[in-house]
Amino acid sequence: MITLTLFQVSTLITAFVSLFLGLFVYFSGEKTKLSFSWLLTSIAVSVWSAGLFGVVFSTTEIIAWFWQYILDIGGICVPILYFNFLLHLIKKEKKLIVLQIFSLIAGTLLIILNFTDLFKTGISPKFGINFWIDSGKLYPLFPLYFATIVIISTCLIIKEYRLATDKDNKRQLMYVLTAQIFGFGGAFTDFFPQVFNVYPFGNYFVILYVIFISYAALKHHLFNMRVIATELLTFSIWAFLLVKTLLSNTYGDFVLNGVILTAVVIAGILLIRSVIREVEQREKIEKIEKEIERAYEVEKRGHELEKKANEELKLLDKSKNQFLMQAQHDLRTPLTLIRGYCDLLIGGTFGKQSKETAEVLEKIEVVTENKIKDINNFLDVSQFQLGKKIISLKPGVELNPILQEISEVLSSTAKEKGIYLKLEKPKGMIAIEADREKLKAAIFNIVDNSIKYTPKGGVTIKTEINGSVKISIVDTGIGISKERIKTLFDTAFERGEDAKKTFAAGMGIGLYLSSQIVKAHNGKIWVESDGKEKGSTFFVELPIKK
């Protein structure tokens, strides 16, 4: 019966596990350049470790010498392939291709050197191990080459770790670094017997390197690690039992070991399958949890956005109000003052004025009055356009007095122009739901507008009742072109081309404001004209609430 030493077992396990994990990572995941580079590295580690097993297990020098070549070639290849893998991992395989070529050249030279006695002179037992290399003069180049690549790799990983912002990425790099420390640190102690005459204690750790990187290379979740661990353990037992069976001393032992191996293989498969199933279920649950979390995040974000939008709207509304307040104050105040001073002078507070002065003062008053009217219109339009509600409807508003007041105020204006203003009073009382002041302003604007654009003849206000109230303002003025009719009430701050020629005063927003007010009364406003110089008729139709 051959018994295996712990050292031998560790090399054997490393060889098997490395090969298995390399293949597993490559065939279970995506077949990328990265996973392929890891497969190559794993194969090299496996070859190296198998070689080491061969050397330390052999009983004759000639067989051990053969395995030593495998060990050395495998060992020289590991750093090159690992470095290639690392560059793929940090996505610098193209940028740092020069370093890669250097490692390849150095490795090739070492392999050539490996066949000379400058590299190894022979093998002999050391530290109770069957055989171990006797190094040649240039052998130290190998540990030097090995250490150089490991140091460069470490620097690259640390640099990448600092630059990485992604949590997963950082964790992955951390795994690779840990793996390097265990793997290469452990393997480096294999140089100790021949270089420092120290036992190669670190070799036991090499296996950890393979496990760590395989884990990190595919960004396996923690649960998948359980599958890998289970598989690893199972395969190790299988490997151990297989070796034990093959090395059986007697036929009886062989059969017994064979039966145990078969039983363990079956049990192992069942174990692995159950673990995989459990892991899959947990992953499903995890996925659902993540989805729920994501949905919650989305909802939360939506709420935040809504809140922010609301706040912005409030702020906008506040600044709108501020603007309107400021505009009202600043536009009205100077006119109020001018009129106030005139009122004092005309009223005789400071003595009686001469006839000429009194006339001028009255002219100032008229101009100021007109400006105040324009500004009132302007402010009302601004409020409409900024979305402010300026109409509050009240029932039982009588129409006749409104028309009467308008007619009284504007008849003097018409008189001055030498035209007439007629009010054909409707029969009976008409009460509607309205905002008295605003409705008055709306009709006032229309009549005022008609007077402005009527050089001769005059303006007539009529009222008809037919389910609703229809007020018509008929003039004999300049008329309106067909094109202009379409857009007459549309925009504020715009006057018809022909209207400009008459030099009539006004800011051109009166009609727009009238239309807005009428619409706010659920009414209709329109204009009819037979064309230029043929007069116009404005209509305002308001509903009567029963």
Added chain:
Amino acid sequence: MENKKILIVEDDKAFLWILRQGLAGAGFDVVFAQDGEEGLKMIEEEKPDLILLDILLPKMDGIAVAKAMKEKGLSSKIIFLTNLKDEEHISQAIEIAKETEYIVKADLHLDQIVARVKEKLA
């Protein structure tokens, strides 16, 4: 209208002067304040029959002055005299006291304002 005391709370010095001329000319005893706080203090001290109260005032606006008056139980009559003509301010002012009058400066001549004051005190 003799002996009736009117308090004008108005920060615009020019308009304040015009009002003082107009009201004094009509025979009222006129006192005045140029900000809300001063106005409130004078309402307590002078106990005017009527207050012509502006809305946009330094330190304390006219609406706040009227509210404070109500809390303190000061019963002088109020006419808001302002150049703000929006629903928001009008409804706020009316809410404080139903008998409150709201006049837009730009809408009335000086003699019309004086007439309103007389009406209110009648």
